[in-house]
Amino acid sequence: xxxxxxxxxxxxxxxxxxxxxxxxxxxxxxxxxxxxxxxxxxxxxxxxxxxxxxxxxxxxxxxxxxxxxxxxxxxxxxxxxxxxxxxxxxxxxxxxxxxxxxxxxxxxxxxxxxxxxxxxxxxxxxxxxxxxxxxxxxxxxxxxxxxxxxxxxxxxxxxxxxxxxxxxxxxxxxxxxxxxxxxxxxxxxxxxxxxxxxxxxxxxxxxxxxxxxxxxxxxxxxxxxxxxxxxxxxxxxxxxxxxxxxxxxxxxxxxxxxxxxxxxxxxxxxxxxxxxxxxxxxxxxxxxxxxxxxxxxxxxxxxxxx
Amino acid sequence: xxxxxxxxxxxxxxxxxxxxxxxxxxxxxxxxxxxxxxxxxxxxxxxxxxxxxxxxxxxxxxxxxxxxxxxxxxxxxxxxxxxxxxxxxxxxxxxxxxxxxxxxxxxxxxxxxxxxxxxxxxxxxxxxxxxxxxxxxxxxxxxxxxxxxxxxxxxxxxxxxxxxxxxxxxxxxxxxxxxxxxxxxxxxxxxxxxxxxxxxxxxxxxxxxxxxxxxxxxxxxxxxxxxxxxxxxxxxxxxxxxxxxxxxxxxxxxxxxxxxxxxxxxxxxxxxxxxxxxxxxxxxxxxxxxxxxxxxxxxxxxxxxx
Numbered sequence: 001x002x003x004x005x006x007x008x009x010x011x012x013x014x015x016x017x018x019x020x021x022x023x024x025x026x027x028x029x030x031x032x033x034x035x036x037x038x039x040x041x042x043x044x045x046x047x048x049x050x051x052x053x054x055x056x057x058x059x060x061x062x063x064x065x066x067x068x069x070x071x072x073x074x075x076x077x078x079x080x081x082x083x084x085x086x087x088x089x090x091x092x093x094x095x096x097x098x099x100x101x102x103x104x105x106x107x108x109x110x111x112x113x114x115x116x117x118x119x120x121x122x123x124x125x126x127x128x129x130x131x132x133x134x135x136x137x138x139x140x141x142x143x144x145x146x147x148x149x150x151x152x153x154x155x156x157x158x159x160x161x162x163x164x165x166x167x168x169x170x171x172x173x174x175x176x177x178x179x180x181x182x183x184x185x186x187x188x189x190x191x192x193x194x195x196x197x198x199x200x201x202x203x204x205x206x207x208x209x210x211x212x213x214x215x216x217x218x219x220x221x222x223x224x225x226x227x228x229x230x231x232x233x234x235x236x237x238x239x240x241x242x243x244x245x246x247x248x249x250x251x252x253x254x255x256x257x258x259x260x261x262x263x264x265x266x267x268x269x270x271x272x273x274x275x276x277x278x279x280x281x282x283x284x285x286x287x288x289x290x291x292x293x294x295x296x297x298x299x300x301x302x303x304x305x306x
Numbered sequence: 307x308x309x310x311x312x313x314x315x316x317x318x319x320x321x322x323x324x325x326x327x328x329x330x331x332x333x334x335x336x337x338x339x340x341x342x343x344x345x346x347x348x349x350x351x352x353x354x355x356x357x358x359x360x361x362x363x364x365x366x367x368x369x370x371x372x373x374x375x376x377x378x379x380x381x382x383x384x385x386x387x388x389x390x391x392x393x394x395x396x397x398x399x400x401x402x403x404x405x406x407x408x409x410x411x412x413x414x415x416x417x418x419x420x421x422x423x424x425x426x427x428x429x430x431x432x433x434x435x436x437x438x439x440x441x442x443x444x445x446x447x448x449x450x451x452x453x454x455x456x457x458x459x460x461x462x463x464x465x466x467x468x469x470x471x472x473x474x475x476x477x478x479x480x481x482x483x484x485x486x487x488x489x490x491x492x493x494x495x496x497x498x499x500x501x502x503x504x505x506x507x508x509x510x511x512x513x514x515x516x517x518x519x520x521x522x523x524x525x526x527x528x529x530x531x532x533x534x535x536x537x538x539x540x541x542x543x544x545x546x547x548x549x550x551x552x553x554x555x556x557x558x559x560x561x562x563x564x565x566x567x568x569x570x571x572x573x574x575x576x577x578x579x580x581x582x583x584x585x586x587x588x589x590x591x592x593x594x595x596x597x598x599x600x601x602x603x604x605x606x607x608x609x610x611x612x
Contacts, residue, residue: 008409035434035436040401052401053401054447057439095346095358099445102314105314106314107313129359139445141362
């Protein structure tokens with residue numbers, strides 16, 4: 001692909017762009033992980049890392065006014081909490097930037113904050129700052145800090161051949177069912193996992209199972225085989241929805257096979273985890289086994305944000 | 307003012323809104339300062355605080371495409387650095403969210419990042435994360451972390467009667483002269499001040515001298531008298547420009563009168579600080595003395611972001 005002026009963002013997508021930016025990001029003192037995982041990971045204290053992430057939501061793209069201000073506010077914070085969950089951390093403090101049309105009612109804006117506040121309270125997050133600016137369309141940016149114990153942090157890069165792959169819930173049709181607005185970020189599940197089972201890799205599903213599992217494969221330099229019949233699906237979701245729809249905000253994690261028995265034995269008491277396949281040595285190849293046992297390579301294409 | 311549906315944002319402005327939100331912000335463990343200063347201040351280490359701030363810039367409001375992508379990127383980071391400077395801190399890490407039209411060229415976006423990167427390098431800031439989304443207008447949010455020594459942090463609330471008021475540079479017409487795009491955030495000046503003179507209060511001028519000095523008066527529960535002839539002005543700036551124009555990104559600080567002699571004696575070697583008036587006991591009143599010695603109360607009205 002040419003690097004010239006005529007390359008448009010829609011041609012390379014978000015991932016192409018992040019890749020280009022990551023390349024130019026300088027190595028810096030105190031940076032354990034920069035661009036390329038669910039959050040940045042920074043040196044903090046002898047036992048803990050500081051996590052730092054931000055998500056921008058734009059009216060007409062990630063939400064429409066018809067969804068109601070509380071759910072819009074809730075979603076904008078929930079997306080960032082989900083990123084912290086995927087690192088094995090807990091969220092702490094948020095700073096919220098809000099672009100709103102000058103003609104919007106104060107009541108409407110307060111209800112956006114209300115939706116955020118309820119979720120913030122639930123996860124003990126302090127909303128400690130805010131910036132409000134004028135904008136034609138509603139734009140919300142949540143910058144979120146979190147913490148993770150050093151011995152509990154999970155990167156995308158640790159999956160090993162032979163590990164088992166799990167997801168935390170059914171997938172697909174999040175945008176049509178409204179799950180993308182009212183999902184509960186998987187902090188409890190992730191904390192339970194990192195305290196008891198030490199997953200080798202973890203990521204949250206914002207771009208679809210295929211796309212996000214592929215991020216683990218890329219970063220871990222492994223392959224995977226997943227089974228059609230094992231992939232849990234939301235009501236009326238087809239396989240293609242489970243594979244490619246975005247914004248489920250469930251977690252994908254990998255676990256050494258030696259830990260699986262204990263997970264299966266214990267998890268039913270509290271949480272539900274779904275085994276969907278195995279990590280393989282065939283670098284970066286994602287194979288789907290259909291219900292007749294037939295294998296096919298599936299594309300890592302993601303839910304397209306552009 | 308009614309709290310009903312019919313109150314529009316343009317009626318209460320940014321400060322009315324922040325006031326309403328601040329009221330609902332909960333007290334939280336580890337929060338030294340939440341909404342109501344240049345940055346949030348959080349517990350960090352035995353000797354240091356963590357600073358956390360975000361600024362959102364919107365095309366057509368804070369910049370237009372004609373200004374060029376490098377300067378747009380530069381400004382979006384510079385505004386947040388200025389907030390860190392005003393606390394007596396140094397910036398450390400940034401996460402950048404970018405909303406861009408899908409038809410924009412990759413080259414253009416890379417030049418936005420380039421403008422940021424040059425400034426980031428200058429101030430040893432690590433850009434450790436990013437989010438890129440589709441948006442009709444360009445929207446840039448920079449979330450910035452910083453650190454401050456506990457014994458060097460400066461709030462808006464510490465000004466005392468008898469203190470002298472200074473600014474770090476000439477004011478007015480920043481938007482017409484282009485200063486708002488190419489200013490250097492006053493980190494060096496602020497670090498020099500907090501290490502040598504312990505200012506009692508400090509703020510950066512984003513909303514104009516009158517508005518931002520008024521924030522110090524409000525938070526410190528004091529008044530001020532400032533002198534027309536002492537207020538440094540940019541080329542062709544009238545008094546009203548110096549008082550009310552926004553985005554100068556100079557610092558206002560207050561200093562005990564006992565320290566003034568030392569500051570005046572030493573500062574010419576390195577930096578220029580301008581004495582503009584005195585802190586008074588007459589709570590929250592801002593008085594201007596004109597060139598004939600006549601005193602008048604001046605409105606604390608700010609540069610209107612809505």
